[in-house]
Amino acid sequence: MSVYTRLVSNILFPLQERLKGHDTLRIRRAMEASQWWSADRLVRFQAERLRTFLGDVAEHVPYYRQVFADAGLVPAEVTGAADLQRLPFLTKSLIRAHTDDLRASDARGLARFNTGGSSGEPLIFFIGNERVSHDVAAKWRATRWWDVDIGDREIVVWGSPIELGAQDRVRQWRDALMRTELMPAFEMSEDKLDGFVARIRACRPAMLFGYPSAISHIARHAEKRGVRLDDLGLRVVFVTSERLYDDQRECIERLFGCPVANGYGGRDAGFIAHQCPSGSMHITAEDIIVEIVDPAGQVLPPGESGEIVVTHLATRDFPFIRYRTGDIGVLDDAPCACGRGLPVLKEIQGRSTDFVIAVDGTVMHGLSLIYVLRDIPGIRAFKIVQESLTLTRVLVEPGETFSERDAQTIRDGLQARLGASVEIAVEPVAQIAPERSGKFRYVISKVAG
Structure with missing residues (x-):
C-alpha cells in the first residue's frame, strides 16, 4: 500500500x-x-x-x-x-x-x-x-479482500443518474483527492469507446468498478483496436448491478490481465x-x-x-x-x-x-436464448425481448458478414426453445441502446416475473 x-x-x-x-x-x-x-x-x-x-x-x-x-x-x-x-x-x-x-x-x-x-x-x-x-463499510471490507483500498487509483464505469448528476465542483475535487474517476456508461459509440480505452491507459488504475456489460464492451473494443490493457498493473475489476456471464468474466480477465470480483446488491x-x-x-x-x-x-x-x-x-x-x-x-x-x-x-x-417462458409453459433462463446468438460471428450486439408467449423480438447490431442465413439461424434456434409457433422477429438496428441506467440487458421478458 x-x-x-x-x-x-x-x-x-x-x-x-x-x-x-x-x-x-x-x-x-x-x-x-x-x-x-x-x-x-x-x-x-x-x-x-x-x-x-x-x-x-x-x-x-x-x-x-x-x-x-x-x-x-x-x-x-x-x-x-x-x-x-x-x-x-x-x-x-x-x-x-x-x-x-x-x-x-x-x-x-x-x-x-x-x-x-x-x-x-x-x-x-x-x-x-x-x-x-453499514453499506459503505460492507463494500469497503470486500474491496480490501483484493489487496486494494480506498485511495488506490480507481475508474468507475457507471450510468446511474444519481452519481452522474452529482458531478459538481466539490464532488470532482473530492474524487480527485480519493483518486477515483467516473466514466459515464450511457453512450458506447466508437469515439466514446476510444476515449474510454485511452483514459484507462493514461490513468493506469489499480481497480475498475462498474457494470460487467459495459466493462467487457470496453475490453472487446480495445482488443478490436489492437490496444493492450493487460500491461497497466490492474489488480482487480469489481463488477456489480447486473448478472455476470461466464463469457464476460473470461473476456475481462483475459484482456485486463487481472481477476474479476463479482458483487451482488x-x-x-x-x-x-x-x-x-x-x-x-x-x-x-x-x-x-x-x-x-x-x-x-x-x-x-x-x-x-x-x-x-x-x-x-x-x-x-x-x-x-x-x-x-x-x-x-x-x-x-x-x-x-x-x-x-x-x-x-x-x-x-x-x-x-431474465427468464423466458416457452409456449408450452416451460420456464428457462435467458441464457438458453443467448447461446444461440453468441455463436454467430456476424453479430456485434443483440437484445432479446419476449413481448408475449407468441412473439419475441431480437434486436441485432449486424456486422459486415451478417446475412439472412444468420437471421434464419436465430429464428430456428429460438423457435426450437420457445416453440415452433412462436414468431421470432429479427430486427437489424444501428446500435443497441443501454437502459436508462446505463446497463445493457441481453434478455427482457414481459411474460416471466
Whole structure:
C-alpha cells in the first residue's frame, strides 16, 4: 500500500465519513473481525441484532407496528431468522402504497433514493445514516479482500443518474483527492469507446468498478483496436448491478490481465454479497438475512433455486423486512476455502425477467436464448425481448458478414426453445441502446416475473 493510499484510507476517507455523520470506519473494523467468526457465532449475533431491530421498528414505524400485531409477533420473543417467516413479504407495490407509514417517527435526515426502474416502474424509498454507514463499510471490507483500498487509483464505469448528476465542483475535487474517476456508461459509440480505452491507459488504475456489460464492451473494443490493457498493473475489476456471464468474466480477465470480483446488491436491498479471492459470494450476514423462497412463498433449503428475499438489519429508519428482490438465486451450506464464516450465495441466476417462458409453459433462463446468438460471428450486439408467449423480438447490431442465413439461424434456434409457433422477429438496428441506467440487458421478458 502506497503512502498516499494509506493517508486516504486511514485519515481522509474516515474524516469525510465522520463529517457526513457516518460511522463507517468503526463498522468496517468490526466487520473485519466478525468475518472470521464461526457460522454458529454469526447466527447468534444475527439473532440478537434481529431482536433489537424488530423491537425498534415496532416502536417507531407505523406500518410494521400494525403488521407485527396482525402476525402476533412480539420482537422480544424472536429467537432467530426463522421467526421472520411469520411476517408477510415486502414488495415494491407495498412500498409505493405505504411510503409515509414506512418511515420511522424519529427518523432524521433521510435521503430520498430510487431504483433505476428498468421494469418501467422506479421505486422511491428513503435511507438513513445508519444504513449508509453499514453499506459503505460492507463494500469497503470486500474491496480490501483484493489487496486494494480506498485511495488506490480507481475508474468507475457507471450510468446511474444519481452519481452522474452529482458531478459538481466539490464532488470532482473530492474524487480527485480519493483518486477515483467516473466514466459515464450511457453512450458506447466508437469515439466514446476510444476515449474510454485511452483514459484507462493514461490513468493506469489499480481497480475498475462498474457494470460487467459495459466493462467487457470496453475490453472487446480495445482488443478490436489492437490496444493492450493487460500491461497497466490492474489488480482487480469489481463488477456489480447486473448478472455476470461466464463469457464476460473470461473476456475481462483475459484482456485486463487481472481477476474479476463479482458483487451482488442494489440501492433498495443493500450490498448483499461480495466475491472473495477463493471464489465464494459471501453474504454480509452481520447486516443482512437472506431467504430463498419458491413461487408460493415457502422458504427453500440450501441448494434449491428460488427468489432472493432480504431483511436488512440497518434499516430502522425505513425498514426493508422480507423484501422480495425479484432476483433468483441459490444458497450454499458448504464453508468457503478462505476460512470466513460468512454464509455463501452459491448462485445468482438473474432477475425473474431474465427468464423466458416457452409456449408450452416451460420456464428457462435467458441464457438458453443467448447461446444461440453468441455463436454467430456476424453479430456485434443483440437484445432479446419476449413481448408475449407468441412473439419475441431480437434486436441485432449486424456486422459486415451478417446475412439472412444468420437471421434464419436465430429464428430456428429460438423457435426450437420457445416453440415452433412462436414468431421470432429479427430486427437489424444501428446500435443497441443501454437502459436508462446505463446497463445493457441481453434478455427482457414481459411474460416471466
